[in-house]
Amino acid sequence: MARADPQGGFAAQPRRSGSPLVRFAIIFVVILVITLVIVAVLTPSPPASSCPPAPAPCGVPPKPPGNGTTGGGANQGTGSGDELVVGTAWTSSEFGFSFHYDADAWDVQQDEKDLLQLKSPSDPAADREDWVIVEGASSTSDTPDQLIQARVASLQQSVPDLAPDSGSYYDVKGAEIGDVQGIAAVYVGTLDDTDGTPVAPVRYSIVAATHGGLTVAITVRTLDPDAIADHGPPAITWHMLSRQLVDPILEDFRWPAGN
Amino acid sequence: MAGRQLARGAALLVGGLLGAAILQSSGAPAPAGAAGPTVTERAADPAEAIVFEADLVMPGADRIAAAAAAIANPGSPAYRQYLSAAAFGAQFGLPLAAIRRAASWFGGHGFTLVNAPANRSYLELEGSVGQLQSTFGVGIADRTDAAGDAWHVAIGSPSVPAALRPFVRALSGLDTSPAGRPQPRFGPPNGLHPADLAKAYGVDSLRAQGLDGSGQSVAVVSFDTFDARDISTFDQATGISGPAVQTVRLPGAAKKPGDGETEVSLDLETIRAIAPKAQIYDYEAPQSANWSDVINRIVEDGKVQIVSISWGRCEPYAEPAAGDPDDVALASAEMAGLSIFVSSGDNGAYDCLDEPDGLARDFTVAADYPAVSPHVIAVGGTYLSLHKDGSYLGEVAWQDPLGQAGSGGGLSTVFSKPSWQVGPGVANNHSNGERQVPDVAGPGDPASGMFVISDGEDEVVGGTSAATPFWAGSMVLAQQLAAKDGAGKLGFLDPVLYALAAAHQDGSLFHDVTAGANLLYPATTGWDYATGWGSPRLDALVPAIVAYVQAHPH
Numbered sequence: 001m002a003r004a005d006p007q008g009g010f011a012a013q014p015r016r017s018g019s020p021l022v023r024f025a026i027i028f029v030v031i032l033v034i035t036l037v038i039v040a041v042l043t044p045s046p047p048a049s050s051c052p053p054a055p056a057p058c059g060v061p062p063k064p065p066g067n068g069t070t071g072g073g074a075n076q077g078t079g080s081g082d083e084l085v086v087g088t089a090w091t092s093s094e095f096g097f098s099f100h101y102d103a104d105a106w107d108v109q110q111d112e113k114d115l116l117q118l119k120s121p122s123d124p125a126a127d128r129e130d131w132v133i134v135e136g137a138s139s140t141s142d143t144p145d146q147l148i149q150a151r152v153a154s155l156q157q158s159v160p161d162l163a164p165d166s167g168s169y170y171d172v173k174g175a176e177i178g179d180v181q182g183i184a185a186v187y188v189g190t191l192d193d194t195d196g197t198p199v200a201p202v203r204y205s206i207v208a209a210t211h212g213g214l215t216v217a218i219t220v221r222t223l224d225p226d227a228i229a230d231h232g233p234p235a236i237t238w239h240m241l242s243r244q245l246v247d248p249i250l251e252d253f254r255w256p257a258g259n
Numbered sequence: 260m261a262g263r264q265l266a267r268g269a270a271l272l273v274g275g276l277l278g279a280a281i282l283q284s285s286g287a288p289a290p291a292g293a294a295g296p297t298v299t300e301r302a303a304d305p306a307e308a309i310v311f312e313a314d315l316v317m318p319g320a321d322r323i324a325a326a327a328a329a330i331a332n333p334g335s336p337a338y339r340q341y342l343s344a345a346a347f348g349a350q351f352g353l354p355l356a357a358i359r360r361a362a363s364w365f366g367g368h369g370f371t372l373v374n375a376p377a378n379r380s381y382l383e384l385e386g387s388v389g390q391l392q393s394t395f396g397v398g399i400a401d402r403t404d405a406a407g408d409a410w411h412v413a414i415g416s417p418s419v420p421a422a423l424r425p426f427v428r429a430l431s432g433l434d435t436s437p438a439g440r441p442q443p444r445f446g447p448p449n450g451l452h453p454a455d456l457a458k459a460y461g462v463d464s465l466r467a468q469g470l471d472g473s474g475q476s477v478a479v480v481s482f483d484t485f486d487a488r489d490i491s492t493f494d495q496a497t498g499i500s501g502p503a504v505q506t507v508r509l510p511g512a513a514k515k516p517g518d519g520e521t522e523v524s525l526d527l528e529t530i531r532a533i534a535p536k537a538q539i540y541d542y543e544a545p546q547s548a549n550w551s552d553v554i555n556r557i558v559e560d561g562k563v564q565i566v567s568i569s570w571g572r573c574e575p576y577a578e579p580a581a582g583d584p585d586d587v588a589l590a591s592a593e594m595a596g597l598s599i600f601v602s603s604g605d606n607g608a609y610d611c612l613d614e615p616d617g618l619a620r621d622f623t624v625a626a627d628y629p630a631v632s633p634h635v636i637a638v639g640g641t642y643l644s645l646h647k648d649g650s651y652l653g654e655v656a657w658q659d660p661l662g663q664a665g666s667g668g669g670l671s672t673v674f675s676k677p678s679w680q681v682g683p684g685v686a687n688n689h690s691n692g693e694r695q696v697p698d699v700a701g702p703g704d705p706a707s708g709m710f711v712i713s714d715g716e717d718e719v720v721g722g723t724s725a726a727t728p729f730w731a732g733s734m735v736l737a738q739q740l741a742a743k744d745g746a747g748k749l750g751f752l753d754p755v756l757y758a759l760a761a762a763h764q765d766g767s768l769f770h771d772v773t774a775g776a777n778l779l780y781p782a783t784t785g786w787d788y789a790t791g792w793g794s795p796r797l798d799a800l801v802p803a804i805v806a807y808v809q810a811h812p813h
Contacts, residue, residue, distance in 0.1 A: 082646050082647050082648075083644060083645075083646060083647065083652055084644070084645045084646060084647050084649070084652070085647075168620060168622065169618065169619065169620050171620070171622065171663075172660050172661060172663075173607065173608075173609060173622070173660060173663065173778040173779065174607065174658050174660045174665065174776050174777070174778035174779060175660050176658070176660060176776065179655065179774050179775065184660070205661060207660065207661070220661065240662065240663070243661040243662065244659060244661055244662030244664075246661050247659035247660065247661050247662050247664075247706075248706055250659075250660060250661065251642065251655075251659075251704075251706070
């Protein structure tokens with residue numbers, strides 16, 4: 001007992017609004033709750049279970065197979081196409097790799113045969129200006145490192161001061177794409193305004209891997225929120241949150257069958 | 260003794276959005292490279308009351324590990340000869356007369372005896388800062404961090420007077436560093452409902468045999484509290500019913516839900532999802548409590564045989580020690596026949612990631628305490644995939660490389676590998692004779708997290724925090740079947756799980772997870788550091804456990 005109740009003015013309470021991260025969590029939760037309340041008000045829902053009629057499951061873990069046609073690998077599944085699928089599917093028409101993404105979290109910015117770029121929703125309430133690029137290349141022309149360097153070179157056209165992140169906070173451990181081990185790199189820089197005025201610290205986290213004849217790179221851009229809002233969570237939290245939104249894509253990624 | 264100042268960072272994850280670390284500042288020494296928060300310090304008021312522990316000499320301490328192994332060994336005469344806390348104390352602790360002498364000594368020096376656990380591992384005492392200074396030569400300082408959180412720490416090392424040394428080996432509890440806290444992450448809107456878990460893991464067929472937790476009990480350890488209305492709402496939303504959760508509040512426990520509310524709701528509702536008719540006791544302790552406070556209470560109450568703990572802290576910061584009062588409490592629980600399921604942590608193989616407050620990360624390869632204790636069953640996390648009809652499709656080890664999260668697992672630096680921890684995969688290139696975790700796994704990836712009601716809201720909650728009550732609830736069903744079949748007490752289940760897993764490598768009892776990783780260690784055939792033996796096929800595992808117990812009577 002006792003130690004629990006530090007006396008003599010010890011607050012000794014759980015760290016409620018302690019760190020900036022905690023404060024962000026609270027702000028985030030408040031925003032989420034407000035959003036949910038608004039949705040609840042506008043969309044009456046029965047209090048009972050949200051389970052659909054049998055035999056469909058009640059809760060849906062969003063683990064999609066590749067278009068219901070590949071499957072297998074990451075899920076140890078049968079690949080029979082009867083996997084439960086949640087999310088919006090996208091398949092590279094050039095290379096055949098595929099994945100699902102949460103259409104509520106991402107809008108399509110650019111859709112090419114070898115590349116899909118998603119960006120945070122344009123809804124100002126989302127208050128994010130992040131994007132992710134999933135791109136493929138032949139492994140005969142690009143190793144993972146070469147694909148990363150190519151992406152960095154492209155980014156440097158708009159972010160001239162782009163450089164490897166010298167800190168370790170954002171290190172990516174266990175870099176994998178679709179259960180294929182890869183490599184990762186993190187870069188930081190500053191986005192310039194049209195007149196060349198630095199306006200927004202920006203971070204790029206890139207994971208790349210090769211499997212068979214295909215090399216894939218997934219690049220996530222996260223912006224310092226201070227550049228897009230007068231208030232909000234600490235930048236480190238923001239970057240990590242935004243980056244984490246891409247983990248389901250890494251996890252879900254399906255390499256083409258026979259690759 | 261900073262090791263006992265748990266500061267348990269709950270292994271909670273909710274859904275998939277919020278990622279980062281929240282944690283804790285600590286009076287405990289931080290590993291190199293850790294950046295602490297801004298902390299102010301001042302000398303404590305001499306009149307300020309401090310509660311601390313006098314760790315008692317345990318003459319039989321060297322025999323505890325062997326005795327625990329004997330209780331788990333079917334070939335030993337002591338097999339399944341469980342010990343109550345009092346019997347444990349009598350066997351390994353000081354004579355009661357000696358403990359009374361120690362207590363009298365403290366009383367004579369103005370200290371108040373607060374508690375004396377039956378396992379005779381320590382005396383809990385209260386005295387003023389001034390008394391501590393004059394009696395033991397140790398000062399107390401108050402610290403406050405930038406967030407306003409306050410705690411106290413010892414200045415200097417307390418010196419145990421010669422007259423006490425035959426009875427007291429150390430003083431502890433003088434450092435009340437703020438505890439860690441849950442890390443809520445909010446994600447997909449659906450989550451796994453009880454019906455999904457039942458179908459995916461074989462609970463359905465157990466339910467058809469009448470196994471729903473009726474007549475059974477289970478404890479949850481919480482460093483926060485919950486709103487009973489959430490449990491009712493969960494019941495209504497999922498179509499289940501059961502006895503109201505009973506709360507056992509330790510002194511100083513939170514009276515209103517705080518940051519850990521979602522963790523508590525998750526634990527209670529997940530057990531309810533698997534074993535809805537079981538009586539759940541929520542043992543609620545203050546964040547500054549020691550593990551021994553709550554574990555000893557559970558053992559002494561004797562109400563349950565299965566316990567779920569979804570809180571923990573990385574081992575290098577928790578600084579546990581073999582034979583310290585927390586370790587003794589957990590050993591005592593094991594030897595009393597309790598199965599304590601503990602979450603293995605949510606930062607993959609890098610369990611200390613969240614420890615530094617603010618701008619730093621600690622990438623030390625480390626495991627989580629108390630999950631890493633050999634006296635508990637450590638539970639890792641997976642991502643669960645389902646067929647369209649809701650049946651089990653597969654699992655991979657949970658890891659989120661960009662979010663720096665995943666199933667906790669690795670090697671202890673303190674505790675040795677228990678004798679029963681053997682089987683395919685256990686001896687591997689990383690093995691060094693130390694305890695390896697996790698032992699088993701369950702759904703933990705927030706992307707396949709649990710449907711939970713907390714603070715009146717629907718949430719999807721993941722993390723090894725979710726996998727742990729899933730396992731605890733599942734073993735309540737085994738306990739019920741054992742009672743039904745007259746098999747008696749199940750006892751500490753980890754040795755049984757290892758024996759069964761090793762003997763059934765055909766996948767008939769466990770879903771052996773062989774894909775994914777935990778940011779470092781890959782899931783492999785057999786046991787691995789990401790998922791242990793994997794997740795349960797409960798329709799087969801539950802009867803197999805009972806059959807094993809029946810086949811190995813004492």
